[in-house]
Amino acid sequence: MRKLTYFIACSIDGFIGDPSGDATEMVRFVDEGYSAFFAAEYPETVPTHVRHLIGMEDLPNKRFDTVIQGRASYDLALKEGVTSPYAHMREYVASRTLTESPDPNVEIVGDDLVARVRELKAEDGDLGIYLCGGSQLAGALVDEIDELVIKSYPIVYGTGMPMFGSDFAVTEFTLGEVRSFGNGVVVRTYSRKR
Numbered sequence: 001m002r003k004l005t006y007f008i009a010c011s012i013d014g015f016i017g018d019p020s021g022d023a024t025e026m027v028r029f030v031d032e033g034y035s036a037f038f039a040a041e042y043p044e045t046v047p048t049h050v051r052h053l054i055g056m057e058d059l060p061n062k063r064f065d066t067v068i069q070g071r072a073s074y075d076l077a078l079k080e081g082v083t084s085p086y087a088h089m090r091e092y093v094a095s096r097t098l099t100e101s102p103d104p105n106v107e108i109v110g111d112d113l114v115a116r117v118r119e120l121k122a123e124d125g126d127l128g129i130y131l132c133g134g135s136q137l138a139g140a141l142v143d144e145i146d147e148l149v150i151k152s153y154p155i156v157y158g159t160g161m162p163m164f165g166s167d168f169a170v171t172e173f174t175l176g177e178v179r180s181f182g183n184g185v186v187v188r189t190y191s192r193k194r
């Protein structure tokens, strides 16, 4: 059984971006120490075209070999002319409107999203599935999430895009590792309480 992990950047008040979802305010916190953490532990979460720019392209996948993102998040890459933003993993994009995949490495998942994710989780393998976001997709998959890795940036948005675009429901998680960095970012790992 492989884990589905929602690995997500958010503000102190839990928003993953401004009201439109834009998360670029968080990028300015990336410094040497924080980049070293990504390189050592989560290199595969850095998009392929960015890895090439910062010399991370040869790093092996550490936690994930599969990524799933919502169509709106995938659109951000498409707008930059990138059709396979995580070419170093198997890529899935949830969409009911995209009928044809723009890239051979990207599989579109339509109406049977939860069933497809359950199939992926049931596969053998040591590496897990990176739930990349955004909010709507995380809301659709909230009951399937096994682990949360929440990168809290030292900013308050007041309002914005919530971590989960889902209805009110209380789901308990158990706190695991907590890491803090000189740039004020705190990374908390939680596992679903079973």
Ligand SMILES: NC(=O)c1ccc[n+]([C@@H]2O[C@H](COP(=O)([O-])OP(=O)(O)OC[C@H]3O[C@@H](n4cnc5c(N)ncnc54)[C@H](OP(=O)(O)O)[C@@H]3O)[C@@H](O)[C@H]2O)c1
Pocket: 007, 008, 009, 010, 016, 017, 020, 021, 022, 023, 069, 070, 071, 072, 073, 074, 076, 094, 095, 096, 097, 098, 109, 110, 111, 113, 132, 133, 134, 135, 136, 137, 138, 140, 161, 165
């Ligand atoms: N802070 C972070 O770390 C982080 C990470 C990722 C993304 N983001 C931000 O999140 C924003 C996008 O989030 P979002 O909530 O607007 O959109 P999203 O979750 O990325 O994508 C939503 C789309 O996914 C598809 N989808 C959702 N549920 C589905 C289901 N059950 N079955 C099939 N397809 C489904 C639909 O595509 P169709 O309309 O094509 O059917 C839907 O419109 C971006 O602005 C991005 O910057 C932030």
